[in-house]
Amino acid sequence: MGRERIQILDGGMGTTLESIGHSVSSDLWGSELLYTNPSAMQSIHKGYVEAGADLVETCTYQLTPTNLQKYLSSSSEEHKERSSSSSSIIRSSVNLVHDSFRDKPGVVFSCGPYGSTLKPGAEYSGIYPPPYGPNQSSDPKGNTYKFNYFSNTEEGKAQEENAIHHLTQFHLDKLICLLDDDDQGEVWKKINWIAFETIPLMYEIKAIRRCMKTLNEIARNKYTDGHSRYDGGDGTEKQWHRKKFWITCPFPNGQHPQLTPEGKTISIDTILHILLDPHEDEEIPDGIGINCTNPLYVPQLSSQFTKQLKKIRMSKYELPVFVLYPNGGQVYDVHTKTWSTPLDSPGNAMEWSKGVLEVVNDLEKDKKDDGQYTWGGVIVGGCCKTSFGEIKALKIGLDELYR
Template sequence: MEQAQPRRILVLDGGMGTTLETLGFDVNTPLWGSELLSSDPDAIRDIHKRYLAAGADIIETATYQLTPGNLCQRLSCSEEQAAQILRVGVDVPHSATLSLARGRVALSFGPFGSTLSPGQEYGGLYPPPYGPSTSTNAFPAISGPSSPAEIEDMKGTEEESAIKALAQFHLDKLRVFALHAESWEKVEWIAFETIPVLHEVRGIRRAMTILNQELDGKYGKGDHKSDVGDTWWIKKFWIVSPFPSGQHPQSQYVVEDSSTDRPHVTVEQVLSAMVEGDDAVPNGTGINCTNPSYLPSLTKSFTSTYQSILSSQPSRSLGSNLQFVLYPDGGQVYDTISRTWSTPSASGGPETWAREVFDVAKDLEKAVTKAGEPLWDGVIVGGCCKSSFEEIRALRKLVDGAS
């Protein structure tokens, strides 16, 4: 019997925090309502089930901005209790997939900026050692005229310190799940999302490299070793960024006293940060938490840039193992200071949103390398904040209609 081909477009779920808010739960807390994993896990489980019923192939855990530290602070619990609550974040969606006999679990990891107040997912202004030593997200932060060599030296030293600090931040959270086999086995993807700066992309890749080495030592022998040689403990992961106002949040490396606006990081720089170097390369890259109106131009830039990268690397020229992951917001604008949303007067309903997003996803799915092979290894498409069950249901209909 001929084996069925894997689907080229998979449907992701929609927003969690804003959906909780719509359902009447209080999300105006530092944990955005995710403390329900401790007080009312059934409320979270019900949302996962409803997304699966709406047609999601992948559902994300409600752990985006949670860390052992902020859980301990908010709930006055021990580190071990905090770790148990985090792992409930995996148990709950996994039980939902079992009850409906469909779906896979992606472990949600927000940026370091999601733990700051106000949040820095759209700005990437991180305090040292996680970012530059002045009020910018660009390296180097230098006052006065400097030579190119001085700029590179400062950039290298300060940026490397930030990469190390951010790698440790993500590694500490990863270990909570990964060193607990029962939880780790339930995860298929790790979703590093809304990552606003390239030094955090590099920090994440380093964290995954270190983690995989640790897990090879822990699970690659003894009771947890697979009889068929399958390294089940090595998880797929994606890294996606927001593009507020259609631009990457990070500024270019510039001298601090420049009188002109700093240009933003380019898509070429984003993809280079994803795939160059010796650290673990993500299985997916793309865009989240961005207004859908910016998607056509942004995804065309991703496609053309990645075509150029592959054509310049003969070893990868026949295709890519990168999937494109796309989950924009519902079209509203979020104010990180007031923590409120504004709705554009011209916004459409779920079907309009789904059509706009699906058309972009379909173009990504059709993209090819210069050798004529599929450029992306597949497309994962869903919604972020202010998208919910109806948007995902409408998106599922379009995906099914095109297959």
């Protein structure tokens, strides 16, 4: 067990921007600062690096080429004078993070679910409109019943496949902006991870895996001859075009939002199989885990992830990294866009980090019957309502734990 197996991720972005006086009330949740005030955005990134983060996310969670272009077209005359495309602004988010590090940059490109672009947000419900979700039903009185699953009929399966197709394209449209003809892959090379976070649906996970399969193939064809390689930095030679990615899910009230056609909560076992089972047209994620979940639920959920992973036959070279970044313990109301603080939420940054580090310690202690680690490593940080104090507390706690 070693400290080198654990990397620290940054904390929340939107809530941190809000706490220091920036508005996050737009459809872009503060991401417009990439265009209007990039230095303010970079100050947040630098703050996390100084707090001890090894990995820092771009402020692109809600950002898409479509909503960004809509914002640009409606910007004030002052901002319209700048000649910027949505693609160039998305690429600039990578450079802002990269240049915030003094050495060994750890850039994570953030991708939220389709639900993060809806009003109200649907990251915690997974209720998407067609064609991204199932057709909703109504009773004779006009009451609409909303659900996030497809029926087991042939029609339901066809609808699900159509939704996967549209969600694959949704994620690909955003990521393809990073593959620019002018920079010879310089922006692409700066990215260490792509994070698909707060994913509430199993069929969106399938779409993301298809997206990454396609994206990595496009990058390989664009930037290499199929043989060009470089040192990945961990002692192994890797094809540089392929990007590591993780998929993390929210667990509001300790349960995944996805329901079965019978209306039951989906099991952790099913989640892991959908995340990790090999399919020819799907890339297997390098990391899986939990984000934007109350830290009170994290110990039991992490234990269930570990228990189920042991049942999946994988070599030590294929083991995924466990990615964990819970929220600060507050509860968000998507309709009022306000936060409430339950009585049992952590009282301060040190209390929050202590609970999270206990889970990290358990993850690293867990071994398979052959003595090998269960997980390929751990990435740990914070999500909404965590900030510099929580990340600094994680850094201090980890250093003490592995002194």
